[in-house]
Amino acid sequence: xxxxxxxxxxxxxxxxxxxxxxxxxxxxxxxxxxxxxxxxxxxxxxxxxxxxxxxxxxxxxxxxxxxxxxxxxxxxxxxxxxxxxxxxxxxxxxxxxxxxxxxxxxxxxxxxxxxxxxxxxxxxxxxxxxxxxxxxxxxxxxxxxxxxxxxxxxxxxxxxxxxxxxxxxxxxxxxxxxxxxxxxxxxxxxxxxxxxxxxxxxxxxxxxxxxxxxxxxxxxxxxxxxxxxxxxxxxxxxxxxxxxxxxxxxxxxxxxxxxxxxxxxxxxxxxxxxxxx
Amino acid sequence: xxxxxxxxxxxxxxxxxxxxxxxxxxxxxxxxxxxxxxxxxxxxxxxxxxxxxxxxxxxxxxxxxxxxxxxxxxxxxxxxxxxxxxxxxxxxxxxxxxxxxxxxxxxxxxxxxxxxxxxxxxxxxxxxxxxxxxxxxxxxxxxxxxxxxxxxxxxxxxxxxxxxxxxxxxxxxxxxxxxxxxxxxxxxxxxxxxxxxxxxxxxxxxxxxxxxxxxxxxxxxxxxxxxxxxxxxxxxxxxxxxxxxxxxxxxxxxxxxxxxxxxxxxxxxxxxxxxxxxxxxxxxxxxxxxxxxxxxxxxxxxxxxxxxxxxxxxxxxxxxxxxxxxxxxxxxxx
Numbered sequence: 001x002x003x004x005x006x007x008x009x010x011x012x013x014x015x016x017x018x019x020x021x022x023x024x025x026x027x028x029x030x031x032x033x034x035x036x037x038x039x040x041x042x043x044x045x046x047x048x049x050x051x052x053x054x055x056x057x058x059x060x061x062x063x064x065x066x067x068x069x070x071x072x073x074x075x076x077x078x079x080x081x082x083x084x085x086x087x088x089x090x091x092x093x094x095x096x097x098x099x100x101x102x103x104x105x106x107x108x109x110x111x112x113x114x115x116x117x118x119x120x121x122x123x124x125x126x127x128x129x130x131x132x133x134x135x136x137x138x139x140x141x142x143x144x145x146x147x148x149x150x151x152x153x154x155x156x157x158x159x160x161x162x163x164x165x166x167x168x169x170x171x172x173x174x175x176x177x178x179x180x181x182x183x184x185x186x187x188x189x190x191x192x193x194x195x196x197x198x199x200x201x202x203x204x205x206x207x208x209x210x211x212x213x214x215x216x217x218x219x220x221x222x223x224x225x226x227x228x229x230x231x232x233x234x235x236x237x238x239x240x241x242x243x244x245x246x247x248x249x250x251x252x253x254x255x256x257x258x259x260x261x262x263x264x265x266x267x268x269x270x271x272x273x274x275x276x277x
Numbered sequence: 278x279x280x281x282x283x284x285x286x287x288x289x290x291x292x293x294x295x296x297x298x299x300x301x302x303x304x305x306x307x308x309x310x311x312x313x314x315x316x317x318x319x320x321x322x323x324x325x326x327x328x329x330x331x332x333x334x335x336x337x338x339x340x341x342x343x344x345x346x347x348x349x350x351x352x353x354x355x356x357x358x359x360x361x362x363x364x365x366x367x368x369x370x371x372x373x374x375x376x377x378x379x380x381x382x383x384x385x386x387x388x389x390x391x392x393x394x395x396x397x398x399x400x401x402x403x404x405x406x407x408x409x410x411x412x413x414x415x416x417x418x419x420x421x422x423x424x425x426x427x428x429x430x431x432x433x434x435x436x437x438x439x440x441x442x443x444x445x446x447x448x449x450x451x452x453x454x455x456x457x458x459x460x461x462x463x464x465x466x467x468x469x470x471x472x473x474x475x476x477x478x479x480x481x482x483x484x485x486x487x488x489x490x491x492x493x494x495x496x497x498x499x500x501x502x503x504x505x506x507x508x509x510x511x512x513x514x515x516x517x518x519x520x521x522x523x524x525x526x527x528x529x530x531x532x533x534x535x536x537x538x539x540x541x542x543x544x545x546x547x548x549x550x551x552x553x554x555x556x557x558x559x560x561x562x563x564x565x566x567x568x569x570x571x572x573x574x575x576x577x578x579x580x581x582x583x584x585x586x587x588x589x590x591x592x593x594x595x596x597x598x599x600x601x602x603x604x605x606x607x608x609x610x611x
Contacts, residue, residue: 006393018390026378030419094374101337102391103363109391267341270290270334 015104019112023082023120034120038074039127043135046070046128049195050136061228062196064139067132068225069194071125072218075159076188078121080181083163086113087171091271096171100267106259110167114160141227147237148224154244155217161251162213168258172265188212193219197232206234213247216240278351280443280476281313281336285345288331288500305331307500308345315442316473318465319505320491321480322590324605328500329480333445336478337367349443363392365443368436370429370451377421381412381431384420385438392439399438406434410464426457433461437468446479450486462490482602484590494590496597498605503597508590515588515596518543519563522586526553526579531572539572541565544595553581559592 006014028034049066087110090096099109132138142148170177191209192198198206198219209215220240223229234240265271288306293299306328313319321329334340336349338358346353352360375384382403389399407413410430415423423431429449436444446465450458469475481487487494488508495505504511533547536556542565546557558569563585573580595601 011393014390014393018387021383021387022376022379026376026383030378094369094372097334097337097339098367098374098388099391100339101362101365101367102388103359103393104391267339270340 011104012108015108016112016115019109020116020119023113023116028120028123034124035127038077038124039131042070042073042128043131045073045195046132047135050132059228060139061226061232063136064226065197065222066195067129067136067138068222069196069218070132071128072214072221073189073194074121074124074128075118075156076192076194076212076214077185078117079159079163079166080184082117083113083160084166084170085177085181087167088174088177091171100263106263107256110164110255110259113167114164117163118156118160139227140225142225144224148221151217151220151224151237151241151244154241154248155213155221158213158244158247158251159217161248161255164255165251165258168255168262171262172271188214191215193234197222197234199232199234210234210243211247213244213251216243216247220244278315279312279348280315280317281311281319281347281349281478283309283311283332283336283345283347285310286332286335286342286347287344288328288335288340289343304500306335306342309497309500309502311495311502311505313476313478315476316469317492318469318477318479318490320487320494321478321497322482322484322487322494322594323480323497324482324602327497327605329497330447331500332497333367333447333478333480336443337365337445338362364441365445366436366439366441367445367447368432368449370448370453371425372429372432374432374435375420377419380417380419381407381423382416385431385435388435389438394439402438403434406438407431409467410434410460426453429453429457429461433464440472442474443476443478446477448480448482450481450483458486462486465490484594484602488590496590496594498594498598504593511590511593512588515559515592517562518588518592518596519560519566520586520588520592521558521560521566521569522582522584523556523558523573523580524550524553524582525556525573526581528554529577531576531578536569536572539565539568541568546601553579559595 046066050063053062053066087096090099099106170180173180189195191201191205192212192215193201193206193209198209198215201209206215216235217240219234220237223233223237235243286306286309287304290303290305292301292303294301309328309332311319321332323329331340335342335347335354338354338361341355346355348354349361350364354361375387379387382400385403386396386399389403390396394402404413404416407416410433412427412430412434415427420428420431429452433449436446449465450461453461465477465479469477479490491508493505493507494511496503496511533545536542536558537545541561542558543561544559548555560566560569570580591601598605
């Protein structure tokens with residue numbers, strides 16, 4: 001007996017904003033520990049690599065590579081721990097059944113999680129870049145701001161599309177999802193080249209690692225913001241952008257299909273409501 | 278048009294024993310036929326594992342039936358879930374929905390947005406309803422800081438603020454203290470009084486709750502509805518029976534089985550008490566009482582107190598199932 005009848009788009013947008021709210025506002029305002037755990041602690045790993053590169057006399061541009069890589073790690077951690085496993089935790093605390101029962105779309109809920117997670121993580125990533133630049137005097141050489149914006153946006157769409165797809169998959173895997181997240185963390189740090197140019201890997205290994213959008217996204221960003229970036233880039237920026245565009249479509253469409261499949265399967269098997277009551 | 282209708286509704290869960298690898302089936306719901314007209318508060322009364330929650334899950338479009346059909350507000354739960362969802366809501370007992378970091382207002386606002394309620398209207402309803410349940414002073418309290426009772430009141434507001442046409446309350450007073458449970462029941466009654474077209478399906482295993490709140494009660498056990506009528510009519514089924522509560526001294530070798538075997542004794546509940554026992558007899562008719570008293574006197578059992586009482590829904594349940602609800606739950610655990 002709703003006294004108002006929102007349009008489908010209106011309801012979709014309301015849902016996205018509402019579900020993003022807990023992550024953007026509440027978590028940042030009420031859990032300030034993120035500054036220590038998610039900005040200062042990651043700086044330790046970044047610092048370690050910077051000192052190693054300087055000790056062995058690597059080109060100074062590598063320092064910038066590490067700082068940017070360290071910032072992008074925040075997004076991968078967010079995808080694994082707050083995006084992929086989120087529907088599973090929503091089920092555990094009883095939220096998922098309320099989401100499914102509401103007249104809104106589950107896709108809007110997932111998108112809200114993604115937008116919230118992305119916005120919150122962006123703040124952390126900016127913090128890491130600022131601190132890294134301040135401590136290690138990173139020299140940026142920015143060409144086109146618009147190209148940089150496009151690259152970052154495409155990377156985020158593809159990455160969070162992947163996170164949304166994983167979210168449905170992890171829901172079906174239940175507790176095994178936790179192990180999967182653990183399993184996906186360190187190898188991706190390596191194969192996506194967070195602390196070194198991915199070109200250093202074997203071509204086919206780097207190409208295989210490009211299924212993770214951060215591999216291409218990070219490489220393109222480095223090429224766009226550092227003078228020496230193009231010389232040690234994996235593929236050309238246009239090619240990497242094309243790859244990211246393809247990944248975006250694949251993951252967003254895939255997440256939608258996976259979500260619909262998951263909902264159907266969960267309703268048939270009664271998996272949506274096995275919360276801890 | 279009925280607010281809720283089910284036809285031969287059934288649900289079977291397929292379970293797999295992880296150790297033995299054997300598959301087995303659990304019948305959670307079997308051939309349930311129910312019709313609930315608009316404006317009615319129907320109670321589903323039954324022990325844990327009776328099938329109450331399964332029925333609610335099917336009606337709220339969260340679970341598919343294995344057989345039969347169900348309609349809510351005239352829409353098929355399998356074919357038209359999108360038509361049903363704007364019209365319903367659900368509150369479960371012991372629910373920990375929402376996010377602990379959000380305040381009460383923020384949590385409720387978030388859920389209101391999933392129903393497309395404009396923020397201004399949502400905030401107004403939140404304030405009004407929190408006032409009714411006595412939570413106005415907790416508007417800006419973080420949800421993680423609420424006690425179980427206060428949290429359940431917040432959940433109640435979440436369920437009611439969307440003004441559902443059909444509301445499902447699954448054990449809404451579970452785990453609440455007596456005062457909080459009474460407040461919740463009073464709120465439900467008032468809400469229904471103000472909305473004559475709204476329908477509530479409430480599951481409970483508290484007899485008093487069903488008796489006090491419900492227009493009709495469906496007694497459910499083993500996935501089957503055994504009876505469905507108003508509490509008064511259900512209790513009238515036992516009008517011929519006589520129920521006596523006795524407090525006696527030591528039984529001196531007289532066993533409950535011997536007492537149960539007296540012709541005309543329908544049921545005996547025996548509870549050991551300090552220095553004796555409490556006995557509750559359901560007799561076919563009052564005239565059986567002298568035989569019971571005679572057997573106790575023959576055994577030298579001292580009578581301390583005798584009282585005739587009116588039948589309750591629990592007596593109706595026992596008559597239909599053959600056991601008290603706690604006994605059924607004990608068996609179900611095994």
